[in-house]
Amino acid sequence: MKYNAKILSTDNVLLKNVGNIDPLKIDEYIANGGYEALKKAVTMDRKAIIDSVSDSGLRGRGGANFPTGRKWLFTYNATADQKYLIINADEGEPGTVKDRILMEGDPHQIIEGMVIAAYAIGATKGFIYIRGEYNDSIKTMNAAIKQAEEKGMLGKNILGSGFDFEMRVAMGGGAYICGEETALIDSIEGKRGEPRLKPPYPPVEGLFKKPTIVNNVETIANVPHIIAKGSEWFRSLGASCSPGTKLFMLCGDINEPGIVETPIDLSFEDVIEKFGKGANGGEIKFAQIGGSSGNIFTPEMLKKVWTYERCCEFKVSYGTGSIFVCNDSRSIVDHLLTVAEFFEHESCGKCTPCREGTHRVKQIIEDFAFGEGTVSDLEILKELCLIMKRSPICGLGQACVNPVLDAIEYFKGEILAN
Amino acid sequence: MSVNLERIREIFSDYSPEKGNFMVLLHDVQKACGNWLPEEALMEVSKLAKMPLNKVYGFVSFYTMFSTQPRGKHIIRVCKDGPCAVKGSLMLADLLMKELDVDMGETTDDNHFTLEETACIGTCTASPAMMIDDEVYGNVAPESLNSILKKYR
Ligand SMILES: Cc1cc2nc3c(=O)[nH]c(=O)nc-3n(C[C@H](O)[C@H](O)[C@H](O)COP(=O)(O)O)c2cc1C
Ligand code: SF4
Ligand code: FES
Numbered sequence A: 001m002k003y004n005a006k007i008l009s010t011d012n013v014l015l016k017n018v019g020n021i022d023p024l025k026i027d028e029y030i031a032n033g034g035y036e037a038l039k040k041a042v043t044m045d046r047k048a049i050i051d052s053v054s055d056s057g058l059r060g061r062g063g064a065n066f067p068t069g070r071k072w073l074f075t076y077n078a079t080a081d082q083k084y085l086i087i088n089a090d091e092g093e094p095g096t097v098k099d100r101i102l103m104e105g106d107p108h109q110i111i112e113g114m115v116i117a118a119y120a121i122g123a124t125k126g127f128i129y130i131r132g133e134y135n136d137s138i139k140t141m142n143a144a145i146k147q148a149e150e151k152g153m154l155g156k157n158i159l160g161s162g163f164d165f166e167m168r169v170a171m172g173g174g175a176y177i178c179g180e181e182t183a184l185i186d187s188i189e190g191k192r193g194e195p196r197l198k199p200p201y202p203p204v205e206g207l208f209k210k211p212t213i214v215n216n217v218e219t220i221a222n223v224p225h226i227i228a229k230g231s232e233w234f235r236s237l238g239a240s241c242s243p244g245t246k247l248f249m250l251c252g253d254i255n256e257p258g259i260v261e262t263p264i265d266l267s268f269e270d271v272i273e274k275f276g277k278g279a280n281g282g283e284i285k286f287a288q289i290g291g292s293s294g295n296i297f298t299p300e301m302l303k304k305v306w307t308y309e310r311c312c313e314f315k316v317s318y319g320t321g322s323i324f325v326c327n328d329s330r331s332i333v334d335h336l337l338t339v340a341e342f343f344e345h346e347s348c349g350k351c352t353p354c355r356e357g358t359h360r361v362k363q364i365i366e367d368f369a370f371g372e373g374t375v376s377d378l379e380i381l382k383e384l385c386l387i388m389k390r391s392p393i394c395g396l397g398q399a400c401v402n403p404v405l406d407a408i409e410y411f412k413g414e415i416l417a418n
Numbered sequence B: 001m002s003v004n005l006e007r008i009r010e011i012f013s014d015y016s017p018e019k020g021n022f023m024v025l026l027h028d029v030q031k032a033c034g035n036w037l038p039e040e041a042l043m044e045v046s047k048l049a050k051m052p053l054n055k056v057y058g059f060v061s062f063y064t065m066f067s068t069q070p071r072g073k074h075i076i077r078v079c080k081d082g083p084c085a086v087k088g089s090l091m092l093a094d095l096l097m098k099e100l101d102v103d104m105g106e107t108t109d110d111n112h113f114t115l116e117e118t119a120c121i122g123t124c125t126a127s128p129a130m131m132i133d134d135e136v137y138g139n140v141a142p143e144s145l146n147s148i149l150k151k152y153r
Helices: A026-031 A036-041 A046-056 A066-077 A100-106 A107-121 A133-151 A181-188 A217-229 A231-235 A268-274 A308-314 A332-346 A352-371 A375-390 A395-399 A401-410 A412-417 B005-014 B022-032 B039-049 B053-062 B089-101 B142-150
Strands: A007-011 A082-091 A125-128 A165-171 A212-216 A245-252 A258-263 A284-289 A324-326 B074-079 B111-116 B130-132 B135-137
Touching: A026 A107, A026 A133, A026 A352, A036 A107, A036 A217, A046 A066, A046 A107, A046 A217, A046 A231, A046 A375, A066 A107, A066 A212, A082 A107, A082 A181, A082 A217, A100 A133, A100 A217, A100 A245, A100 B022, A107 A125, A107 A133, A107 A165, A107 A212, A107 A217, A125 A133, A125 A181, A125 A245, A125 A401, A133 B039, A165 A332, A165 B135, A181 A212, A212 A217, A245 A268, A258 B111, A284 A332, A308 A401, A332 A352, A332 A401, A352 A375, A352 A395, A375 A401, B005 B039, B005 B074, B022 B039, B022 B053, B039 B053, B074 B089, B089 B111, B089 B142
Parallel strands: A007 A258, A082 A125, A082 A212, A125 A165, A245 A324, B074 B111
Antiparallel strands: A245 A258, A284 A324, B074 B130, B130 B135
16 A cells, blocks of 8 residues: 555554455455455345344545434435445545555455445445545556456345345546435436535435435444444444444644544544644644544643534534644734635535625735734624624535634634734 | 547547446546636537536536636645634645745746646645545644655655
């Protein structure tokens, strides 16, 4: 594997094979217990698989935390001549490298999860939509798909069960918004990746207007383990409201950047200290959690364990699980400007509050960066952000103001002093 | 460079006509045309895909990885997002602009390199990061830049 992310610690669930087997050899995956879960799944009742995933408490790892089993049930219950399963590997949140490491380090874990999911919901066709910049992931997944077909794990009559499932790699073209599931679907359909108005939601009407499940790579990688070891085992890992392990990425001003697999029973400060060997270049000033649209956490907040429940209570999110540490030599305004430029570029332009809003937000932050911002500019910025939280049609426009609002709350003095 | 229409037709016949392949096709067409999509190529795509030219153009202009302007033989993409920015990607971009004597988005006079900014390329635990064509480089130190570029010269 050419990929250069260091694994700092693992609980040997999702990262069990990464770095330990040759990802391009299906036999090594099988020798390590791979495809056993699929063998078990095809003898199970479809509904029982979904129940097992529901009971496990698995929630989506793509950022929105939706319960996976509940989502599958919508598609399972839908009647249609064709259903689809799509795996979202558009990983574009700055600071996030987890889906890449899973694809390049253990591609069959993803394929196995996909076949089980497809069998459960009744999808006979699937895609893994990989961002265009991830060449190695695309190559690895394509090679793995071919091997799985040769072994009878994909294609017609999988493992003699009578179930057919065909999957292919679909590519992105360099647009962050295609990570949003309806934009992703349009992109696969050969269109511009602009989010659709919802409802209808994809589980009922998605790709080519057929019921479609979109799951993140990390979500689907959990599935073989849940089927093989049971939902109770899964529930025994981590906090009761957010069971299982989670991949976290440590980047920025940190002594030991890398990737960590841990149940969500540690505070971010512990993750930073224990695995990342602490911040470098100074004390931690803040960390942005979960990517560019993620919340800004103060050192005080980093001391807590952010289970799913606590996140709901405080209306924050750990998103993709990236932990971007900034030390006290960093300027909050510079950071906001980087973030604002990102969203100005990545807004798809479909709706006005986001298209115009991301542009204005960037302009005002730029004024502060050049020392020209005033108290009233900051008030306008805050008001604009609050409007943007409500009015755009997709999560990009709604969430991109989170770091700005957080920064205004925690670092108002510094912003005005600029 | 003249467009090899024959090659474009081949690319289209290599894939099953089934839906869902359009992006993959266009990436291949762009490669075949030398890292960009000339109008003649888009016209051929429009014919083969039975899609109006304005739809093809609308698609291409939406995605950052496609270009309707000529680009160099090698594309250098420097990540400009947060984790890389704090680890020196701006300096890296400056060095590259000086070394190649181009601005961001421009192509060298000899058509050898095009320098672009990119959003995060999933190498944030080894920042600063850049890509040259399909290859990713992490932890790029200013001193190592020349030896990396040499491979493509
Ligand atoms: C702007 C935006 C970008 C997104 N990017 C991604 C992404 O790169 N990968 C991903 O899995 N989900 C992304 N999502 C979330 C998806 O829309 C969707 O919720 C997710 O793929 C569902 O999978 P899960 O339930 O397994 O988490 C994004 C959402 C928004 C609004
Ligand atoms: S909120 Fe932004 S990204 Fe989402 S649809 Fe509207 S313009 Fe596009
Ligand atoms: S932020 Fe530069 S590679 Fe992710």
